[in-house]
Amino acid sequence: MYELNALEAKSLFQKGKKMTEMLIDKIEPVTTAGLQQTPGIETYVPAGGQPVLHCENIEKVYGSRGNITRALDGISFNVNKGEYVAIMGASGSGKTTLLNCISSIDRVTSGHIYVAGRDITNLRSKQLSQFRRDDLGFIFQDSNILDTLTAYENIALALTIKKVPHREIEMRVAAVAEHLSITDTLKKFPYQLSGGQKQRVAAARAIITNPSLVLADEPTGALDSKSAKMLLESFDMLNKNLLATILMVTHDSFAASYTKRVIFIQDGKIFTELVRGDQSRKEFFNRIIEVVSFLGGENNDVL
Amino acid sequence: MxxxxxxxxxxxxxxxxxxxxxxxxxxxxxxxxxxxxxxxxxxxxxxxxxxxxxxxxxxxxxxxxxxxxxxxxxxxxxxxxxxxxxxxxxxxxxxxxxxxxxxxxxxxxxxxxxxxxxxxxxxxxxxxxxxxxxxxxxxxxxxxxxxxxxxxxxxxxxxxxxxxxxxxxxxxxxxxxxxxxxxxxxxxxxxxxxNESIKLRSLPLSVVLFIISLALIGTAYYLLIDNGLVTFDSQFATSTVLVCVGTLLFFYSLSGFLLRAVQSNRKLYFRGLNMFVLRQLNSKINTTFISITLVSMALFLAITSTCGGTALANAFTQNLAANTQYDATLSLTLPGQNVDRTGQAPKDEGNRYSWYPQAAADNFDMLTTLKRSIPEWDTYVSNAAQMNSYQTGMTMKDLADQGQVTVKDDIYGQSMDQASLNAITVSEFNKQRTLLGLEPVDLGSDKFLLWCNFEEIKYVYEQFLAKSNTLNIFDTTLTAASNTLETMPDRTSSIAGNTGIVVVPDHLINEKTPLASMTLNLMYSGERADVEPKFESALYAAFPGPSSISDNARIWPFMTSTTAMQMEEQASGLTALIAYLAVYIGFILLVTCAAILALQQLSEAADNVSRYHLLEEIGVERKMTSKAVLVQIAIYFLFPLIVAFCHSLVALNVVVKVVSMYGYLDIALPLLMTVGAFLVLYLAYFLFTFFASRTMLNQKAVV
Structure with a gap:
């Protein structure tokens, strides 16, 4: 029912691309006024970049008196518009808690999180829904797409809940599907898709609303290496071509090497940060491995 | 442990x-x-x-x-x-x-x-x-x-x-x-x-099946209305099978059809959670359509039995006052075709006419015999009037033909060429009128009146009077004294059952005119409740036991007796009987249906927790998810009810026609009351399901 011939697809794609670019242009520059850089923390700020995400000394404490676990212990960092950042850390380092707090699925104990200039730590439930709908895109490890909907409908869902007119939905789905090379699979149901295809559908759904920030939680975790590579290349493309700001949580050095910057977390604190700069992916990968093995070694010393 | x-x-x-x-x-x-x-x-x-x-x-x-x-x-x-x-x-x-x-x-x-x-x-x-x-x-x-x-x-x-x-x-x-x-x-x-593996069926097939299901149900309706519940023949069986298959197909294809229909309007399909809700329905229909069909048919049974039962009971009580104006009626039907009042009992008929000499001795006056057998008769009965009806040699069909009336092709119309048309004299007719406090009528020597109060046949006489004002009867041509049909009761009974009598001038009847039946209507000397027990015991003491048309049976001076109070008691008993049964069956069926739907929806909500969780994660507002849950549950509760209601309307329509022979049937009030009571209970289950599902879905959701 959503059959498009190649020609239509191409024209739709071009329209969609134009529209996406137009929409991206329309995103207003985020004001940084009033935001303070936390002293003592090195922050990478590319020239002319705007912080889309600004975390300010966030803490997350579980448990009650006497039995306290500090999952996040004063984390501060910025992610600027158009950046592609990975957060790495061992199991239990707090990286998933951090992502849950940023995505407003969990609440911080103290500190502030600003997304597109808005403090999300004191939003109410309804505003949080709107925030997730309008400003965030999600990609999870277990490709959370609805099994009852076709790939097309799963992608369109992100727009229908924003009450976007259906003509625009059609154009934008066609465009984003073309970007992610899933045009052929749009009519299929999730059970007919491979893991990689499912993740790319999830990526399409995350990106189609032009969110301020795309959050990916171990997106390659459940994929074989070939699919993982394809997905990471898709992310790279989304970042470069559609200027998507992506924050990816992973413990996979290979996945992290695709990003521009890697933040390492240990025991709820930022341990260090690597910036790729002009290095090749291979060189960057080696540097990441060094930090990871250092972290592992340090742990071994403790043990 | x-x-x-x-x-x-x-x-x-x-x-x-x-x-x-x-x-x-x-x-x-x-x-x-x-x-x-x-x-x-x-x-x-x-x-x-x-x-x-x-x-x-x-x-x-x-x-x-x-x-x-x-x-x-x-x-x-x-x-x-x-x-x-x-x-x-x-x-x-x-x-x-x-x-x-x-x-x-x-x-x-x-x-x-x-x-x-x-x-x-x-x-x-x-x-x-x-x-x-x-x-x-x-x-x-x-x-x-x-x-x-x-x-x-x-x-x-x-x-x-x-x-x-x-x-x-x-x-x-x-x-x-x-x-x-x-x-x-x-x-x-x-x-x-x-996840339950989703078996998908082609949507165009759903649309075709949906149309077929509607056609099947429509055909079943037509067959049922045509059959009219008069005979349980193959037509009725076909109708039943068609409606069952049609309903099953309807629910099998409904979600696919809805999905396809809404998809063709993309604006509607791509709005809010519409496509999500429709896909949800469609994904579950494989496992639910059989139980939904059963629920719908059970609801249909519940509504029809309760409504029909209540309506039937109402029909008896509502028309009771009109049909029991005489305090009591004693009557007899003659056992043969050739009984007249000449004093000569028909020959060669065994002992069936053993009563005849006594009747002839009393000049065929029921009252004379009764008063002789019951000495205290006059203390109980203030007034009594006998009415003999005579064979005219005509059937009702003959009368209809004379007036060029087209007889309906229903069970009554079909039996009209068998049913003989009887006549009574105007003087005896007037005695009955006096008993009821009505003015006597004058027919002169060449006029006639038509008298009928059986609902399903009245139209024959009414059309006769409208079309023709002459009637050939007893080799004489009479003109109509009035072109309105006489409808006063001819006896006390639970239903208005006079299927048609011609009232003729006295001179047309003589002692050789063969008798059809004899009726004595009477009024008590006091209140029914005071007189009736004494009257009844005196009557049964003098004439014990039931009677029937058989050899040596008591026929004279009466075969059957009915009293107004008996009719009232029967009617109230029948009302109670039907009401109890209808409520018992209806209530259990309804509660069972509602509970099955509720449990099904609750189990579905449990299966859906992760889907709704995901919706919340991608930023769907709680109001929107609540609405989606509501719509989903409402569709499950509403459609079986709507289908059951349609089936019931058609079935009740037919039931009304059958029951209306017992007189005017007001189905609106019992229908409203039944539906009202049912809806309240059904709604309670629906609301419970909705709130329980919503809580279940919100429980695990994000902050």
């Missing part, structure tokens, strides 16, 4: 068990209350005929209870299967911890017993309370004075309830244990991760 676990489980999952428990409670309490009706005889002072009705009612309820128990058994097995399925993961944990399957089964056995015993106890207690209320309802229906506070308890009904439900619980238990022993550990552990 296992018992403790079971108790904890029941207490913990009270919300899950809630609707199951409440429905069980309803079942037990209604079952006991209705089965205890026979014991009301011990408490209430019923008359002889009322006692017979109560016994009949008790017998009918006894039989119906088997059917009810099967329905409830089905519900309970279904419900507990749902509850077990909900807890696969929990059982998985027990098995992982090394608990043997037997012990897990034991937990389930304890739980089933716990809920069963609790619902039996509470249900019986409630049932005993309800049966007290029923006592007063019966008293009101039978117009029996209740002076003191009374208590009724039926030991038999209690034992019966315990046995029936004991068997049901036992079957449930066997089912539960069996299904647990069949589970595989891996499936139990992964129960909440595994």
């Amino acid at each position: 296992y018992f403790k676990l079971a108790l904890g489980n029941v207490r913990k999952s009270f919300r899950d068990y809630g609707i199951y428990f409440i429905t069980l409670l309803f079942g037990v309490c209604v079952f006991y209350a209705f089965n205890s009706i026979a014991s009301q005889q011990a408490v209430l002072q019923f008359s002889e005929s009322q006692n017979r009705i109560i016994e009949l009612l008790a017998g009918l309820i006894d039989g119906t209870s088997v059917f009810i128990a099967i329905i409830l058994g089905f519900l309970i097995v279904y419900a507990s299967r749902y509850l077990i399925r909900r807890r696969k993961k929990e059982f998985g944990t027990y098995l992982t911890l090394g608990m043997p399957v037997g012990k897990v089964s034991r937990i389930v056995v304890y739980e089933t017993l716990l809920v069963g015993v609790a619902s039996l106890l509470v249900g019986l207690a409630l049932g005993i309370a309800i049966s007290q209320a029923l006592l007063y309802v019966t008293a009101a229906l039978f117009t029996i004075q209740v002076d003191a506070l009374m208590f009724v308890f039926s030991y038999e009904a209690m034992i019966k309830t315990i046995i029936y439900f004991g068997v049901i619980f036992f079957i449930t238990l066997v089912f539960n244990v069996f299904s647990i022993s069949r589970y595989k550990l891996i499936d139990l552990i992964n129960a909440d991760r595994k």
Whole structure:
């Protein structure tokens, strides 16, 4: 029912691309006024970049008196518009808690999180829904797409809940599907898709609303290496071509090497940060491995 | 230990068990209350005929209870299967911890017993309370004075309830244990991760099937209306089969059709959560369409039986006053074709005319014989008037033909060329009018009147009078004295049953005119309630036993007697009978349907938690998800009801036609009341399901 011939697809794609670019242009520059850089923390700020995400000394404490676990212990960092950042850390380092707090699925104990200039730590439930709908895109490890909907409908869902007119939905789905090379699979149901295809559908759904920030939680975790590579290349493309700001949580050095910057977390604190700069992916990968093995070694010393 | 676990489980999952428990409670309490009706005889002072009705009612309820128990058994097995399925993961944990399957089964056995015993106890207690209320309802229906506070308890009904439900619980238990022993550990552990595989059917096929289903249902409606419930022939069977198949197909293809229809309007399809809701419906229909069809048909039965029953009972009572204007009627039908008043009994007929000499001696005057046999006659009866009807040699069809009236091709029309048309004299007709306080009529020597009050045939005479004002009868041509049909009652009876009499001038009838029947209407000298018992006992003392058209039977001076009070008692008894049965069946069916729908939706909500969770994560507002849940549940509750309602309307339409021979039938009020009461209960189940589902879906959701 959503059959498009190649020609239509191409024209739709071009329209969609134009529209996406137009929409991206329309995103207003985020004001940084009033935001303070936390002293003592090195922050990478590319020239002319705007912080889309600004975390300010966030803490997350579980448990009650006497039995306290500090999952996040004063984390501060910025992610600027158009950046592609990975957060790495061992199991239990707090990286998933951090992502849950940023995505407003969990609440911080103290500190502030600003997304597109808005403090999300004191939003109410309804505003949080709107925030997730309008400003965030999600990609999870277990490709959370609805099994009852076709790939097309799963992608369109992100727009229908924003009450976007259906003509625009059609154009934008066609465009984003073309970007992610899933045009052929749009009519299929999730059970007919491979893991990689499912993740790319999830990526399409995350990106189609032009969110301020795309959050990916171990997106390659459940994929074989070939699919993982394809997905990471898709992310790279989304970042470069559609200027998507992506924050990816992973413990996979290979996945992290695709990003521009890697933040390492240990025991709820930022341990260090690597910036790729002009290095090749291979060189960057080696540097990441060094930090990871250092972290592992340090742990071994403790043990 | 296992018992403790079971108790904890029941207490913990009270919300899950809630609707199951409440429905069980309803079942037990209604079952006991209705089965205890026979014991009301011990408490209430019923008359002889009322006692017979109560016994009949008790017998009918006894039989119906088997059917009810099967329905409830089905519900309970279904419900507990749902509850077990909900807890696969929990059982998985027990098995992982090394608990043997037997012990897990034991937990389930304890739980089933716990809920069963609790619902039996509470249900019986409630049932005993309800049966007290029923006592007063019966008293009101039978117009029996209740002076003191009374208590009724039926030991038999209690034992019966315990046995029936004991068997049901036992079957449930066997089912539960069996299904647990069949589970595989891996499936139990992964129960909440595994999605039901979605079998998809082609949407165009759904549309075609949907249209076919509508055509089938339409054909079934046509056949039923055409058949008119008059005979249960192959046409009726075809109609029944078609409507069942049609309904099944309807629910099989409905979600696909809805999906396809909404998809063709992309603006609507791509709005909010519309496509999500439609896909949800479509993904579940494979597993639900059979139960939805059963629910719809059961609702149809519930509505039709309750409405039809109430309406039938109403028809009897509503027309009762009009049909019982005479205090009593004694009548006889002549056993042969050639009985006249010449004093010569027909020959060669065995002993069938042994009564004839006496009748001839009394000059065929019923009153003369009666007064001689009952000396105190005049103290009971103030006024009496006899009316002989004579054979005219014509059939009703002949009259219709004379007036060029087109007779309807229904069962009455078809029997018209068999039914003979009778005549009475105007002087005897006027005596009846005087009895009712009406002015006498004058027919002169060449006029006639038509007299009929049987609803389904009146039109023949009315059209006759409208088209023609002459009638050839007894070799004479008469003109109509009036072109309105006379409709006053000809006797006291429960229904207006005069299918047509011609009133002719006296001179057309002589002693050689063959008789058809004789009727004596009479009025008491005082109040019915005061006179009737004395009158009846005197009458039966003088003329004992029933009579029939057979050799040596009593025919003279009367064969049958009916009194206004008897009719009233019968009508109130019948009302009670029908009302009780209709409410019993209707209520159980309705509660069962609503409970099945509720459980189905709750189990679906449980399956949907992860989907709604995802919706919240991508930023769907709670208001929007709530609306989606509401729409989804509403569709499940609404469509079976709408279909059942359509079926019922057609069926009741036919029932009305059949019942209307008992007089005017007002179906609007009973229909409204039944539908009203049903809707309230149905709505309660719907709201419970909605709120429970919403809580379930919001529970695990994000902050």
